[in-house]
Amino acid sequence: MSVVTYHRLRATDPARWSAAALAWRRWAALTGALCGEFGPLVDRLRAAWSGAAADAAVTRLGTLRRRLVLFRLLCWRADQVLSELSAALSRARVLLDRARAAAGGAEPALDRPDLAGALRVAESADASATARLAELAALPVAPGERRRPDCTATPAQVRQWWDGLSPAERMWLLGNEPGTVAGLDGVPVADRDLANRLLLADRRDQLLRTGADAGKLRGLDRLAGRLESEGGPRAYLLGLDVGNDGTAVVAFGDPDRAANVLTHVPGMTSDLAGLDHELVRAERVAARATELGPATATSAVVWLGYDAPDFLQEAWSARQAEEGAVGLRRFQEGLRASHDGPAATQTVLGHSYGSLVVGKAATGALDADRVVFVGSPGVGADSVRELTVPADRVFASTSISDPIQYTAVSPGTAVRHLLPAPPPTGPADELWFGHNPGDERFGARVFSSQWDAGHLGYWDRGKPALDALARITLGGAP
Incomplete structure (x- = not known):
């Protein structure tokens, strides 16, 4: 590995790496x-x-198609x-510019924290990219008889199985059995992204x-x-189901290589048709966190892995939140199992009915360092x-x-308060699903919103x- 110096980093243009990434993305689209x-x-x-010829x-065409899939x-x-290399070098350049600004435009001293941090980020990114690109030389090989994880396997066991395969065996599975890999919590995010992207056209055909x-x-x-x-952080597709209203899990930046990971759980009416709005919200947190804390990588995940209520009549029940809480716990456990390097700071944010999903999950073994409730109708706890x-x-x-804070006492009362203005008595302490988490007596750390x-x-x-939200994701105070 070459040593990254001040002069080399200053001469580096992250946009060139981003352009190279985009070129490969376009080749994948053409091959598809x-x-x-x-x-x-x-x-x-x-x-x-018909006949032997x-x-x-047909056999020859099948072989050609498999080679094209591998190329893709x-x-x-x-x-x-x-893409990850470009993002890391962009963060390193921000730190470098800060060091140069503090030095009045001159070459900063090597012991300046910003410069030391910039060189550390760039060198780590360079080493990681070099090692990962070297794995591309492996030709796919069918896995041996090693038993595959069943539905009872934990994410940690799934990760152990995946790590036991060679890069060539993993590539074979991704190309030949993407459906086996796409939804497995514990498989690295980058690999699940490849599997789910391969299945995307099939999902559209299914619709x-x-x-x-x-x-x-x-929406799809x-x-x-x-x-x-071509803009924004690279998106990773971790899961997709087009049945019923549709569910999806999408990350911005690779959470397996990020120091800070936010899981965003949306609320009522969230579905595949309106997923793009939730993607914008999560992406904004990741972008702002990167601006505030460029020394570390931040990834944000939209976890629409449950059947969100479509109407107010459905949202009066906690059933869908309870079912979603089970999947959310496993997903968070999977993020922890698939993560590389030191453990990330994992934050789980629930908005609206999604805060009830998070609250239900957090009453049990939720693998989260921080929990955030925003615009909540109650979280299932007092x-x-x-x-x-x-x-x-x-x-x-x-x-x-936010009219959500007036969903108190009964469905009829809540509907009246939601349309069109809040009652003059102010927000209720007791909401439909428990004590208002925005009330200081609930015990959470309440932060201000506009x-x-x-x-x-x-x-x-x-x-x-x-x-x-960005500061909380970075592990700090709001």
Whole structure:
């Protein structure tokens, strides 16, 4: 590994690495289009030709398609590695610029904290990228008879199984059995991303075959567009289910290589059709946290891994939150198991009905260092003492203009308070799902949100709520 120096880092342009990553992403997209032609081509060949020669031709086409799939996986892997390298070098350059500004534009002393941090970030990123790119030379090999994890395996056991495979065996599984890998908590995020991207076209075909509503199809297309986007941090697809309303898990930046990981759990009416709004919110926290704390990498994950209520009538029940809490606990356990290097600071944020999901999860073994409740109708607990997360690591906020704080006593009362203005008596202490976590008597650390945030404005740029969420994600005070 080459040593990163001040002069080399100053001459480095992170945008060039980002452009290289994008080029590989485009090659993957082109290869995907070519792979999509093979199914109709084989069907046409079979319809017009039969016999030994036809069988040989079909076999040859199958071999060619498998090679294209492998090439596509390698393109995405290069995209992942170079995207993360570019992001890390961008953070290093921010620290370098701070050191130069403090030195009046001159070359800063090597013992300055910002410069030392910049060189450390760049050197670590360089070493990681070099090692990961070296693995691309491995040709796929079918795994041996080693038993695969069953549905009872913990994420830690899944990770142990995955680590026991060679890079060549892992690549074979990704290319030939992506459905086996795509949803396995404990498998590294970068590998799950490859598997889920391979399955994306099949998921769209499934929607078309079943005559899904146009909104869900548009939502899936917007998700696919974000995965190919040229702007913002690289997106990782950790899970996708197009059944019912649709669920998805998407990360910005690789959480396995981040020091700070935020899991964002959305609330009522969240589904595949409207996923893009939740993606924007989580991405803004990750971006702001990176601005405030460039010395460490931050990743934000949108976890829509549960069936969120569609209507107020459904949202009166905690059933969907209780079911979601089980999946959220396993997902967080999986993030911990798949993480590389020192343990990350894991923060779980629940918004609206999502705060009930998080609250239900946090009454048990939720692998989270910090928990945040935003715009909550209650979290299924009357006090922070009922949660397994320490009281000084539980945060809550509800804007004075958020109508959610008036969901008290009964559905009829709540509906009247939601439409169109709050009652004159002020926010209720007791909400529909327990004591208001934004009330200091609940025991959480209450932080301020702008008065005009309403129910959805906690992620508005330039406002105090977003800064508070970013600082909490970084492990600090709001």
